[in-house]
Amino acid sequence: MTPVSTRVMNLCHFLTQNARRFPDRPGFIKGEARTPWAEMQARAGAFAQALVQDYGLQKGDRLLVQSANCLEMFEAMFACWRVGAVWVPANFRGAPDDLAFLAASSGAKLLLCGAEFADHAAACKGSVEAVISIGTSSFGTDYDTLVARHAGALPPEAEVQRDDPCWFFFTSGTTGRPKAAVLTHGQMAFVVTNHLCDLMPGTTEDGASLVVAPLSHGAGIHQLAQVARGVPTILPAGERFDPAEIWALVQEHRVTNMFTVPTIVKLLVEHEAVDRFDHSSLRHVIYAGAPMYRADQVRALEKLGPVLVQYFGLGEVTGNITVLPPALHSADDAAMRIGTCGFARTGMQVQVQDAEGRELPPGETGEIAVIGPAVFAGYHQNPEANAKSFQNGWFLTGDLGHLDAEGFLYLTGRASDMYISGGSNIYPREIEEKLLTHPDLAEVLVLGAPDPVWGETGLAVCVPRPGARPEPQAVLDWLEGRIARYKLPRRMVLWEALPKSAYGKITRKMVREELIARGEWPAA
Known part of the structure; x- marks a missing residue:
């Protein structure tokens, strides 16, 4: 009909x-x-x-x-x-x-x-x-x-x-080239309803929401849900992230919720100001964008109480894939499903599929796929990307994981070489291409390496041109201004050559193994 x-x-x-x-x-x-x-x-x-x-x-x-x-x-x-x-x-x-x-x-x-x-x-x-x-x-x-x-x-x-575009949400593919995910009025109305249902139940105009992330992306979606309930949006006065200012605002305005990423949660709860200000008004501290280390999770729960809400999602699904509510967070390892990012959001269906699109049984790793009203309308004027991203009506996330018997999802890897630093997706190819324009570099490979603050940061492995002797810090200083600051690698090492496979290919796996063997890979 x-x-x-x-x-x-x-x-x-x-x-x-x-x-x-x-x-x-x-x-x-x-x-x-x-x-x-x-x-x-x-x-x-x-x-x-x-x-x-x-x-x-x-x-x-x-x-x-x-x-x-x-x-x-x-x-x-x-x-x-x-x-x-x-x-x-x-x-x-x-x-x-x-x-x-x-x-x-x-x-x-x-x-x-x-x-x-x-x-x-x-x-x-x-x-x-x-x-x-x-x-x-x-x-x-x-x-x-x-x-x-x-x-x-x-x-x-x-x-x-319903299908009229309202928002081009820029995301990236494995090439690192941004793509415009088309979000629509009807889809976004569902997303707002879903956020209020699954992430912040009971939200009313008597609440208050603090912004600690750019409104251009996930925080903007979160704040739209606040507007839907008449909740005021609060911005820090300073331009720099200041945990003491954040906790002072929480106390002053009786903040009830905030949207952030694991890195920011870590910085907030490890700062001495967390003990100087009253944060008992908090009901929902929502984190997304990257997995949270278990030690950081426990510390946040001990400091803030049962207020953590995790969700897993992509810009193309506007964050609406899974949720792990406060009741399923615990500082007690025996009382928590450690490593899960939760169960399917209301109105959404999640599957783990093999390369042919067949549903895999619990425990088997495959690509995470999703259907439901939160899925975007496709990429703007990019039929090739649309063809790769959809199969039998399912949106293919590019993330790998498995479901347990009760439907809880566990992320086990990424299908691309992308890594996540402070909640931002970083694609090595863009950085490598910029580094290769340096006159002293012949070969370059960038990996996401463990970082105690940002989760992962870039580690560049470079091979100088014959006769050149570049200084690593000087090269990193040269790179600044040529790419966005948050994409800059934190470390660089120089090798005489990069290891290559029998087919002559440079693989991240081999370079990572060599870094470990040389003692140059950071400890997790």
């Missing part, structure tokens, strides 16, 4: 609802500044009018965003959706060339860019029609000027269908 209608709520309506129900309650807090829901709605409405009237943004057009976490970025998301446009946030830590690629590949019409990112704006000049700045800049009209110009305007909420 053909559906009578596939029209769904425009996601911007979450903000509209809060402006009506809680007009004077704060929706966004940073330092001493508190912005009520009604004011956010008015500012988002004025900016939406500017997007349409001044820049001709229409339904389906893309708005690329390069910005650190701020009020303007948060409001602009709802303004973008109000006119039916697509939100395209970039990781603000990326290099100018990274943003230029995203501008071209997404087909963005406009760029909203923090004033501190002038080089990024310049890099996109040939791809976008215009640039809007957040803060006074030399490269575009600033956001607040546009809001003031159109004060009082509130364009109608654009009509959207």
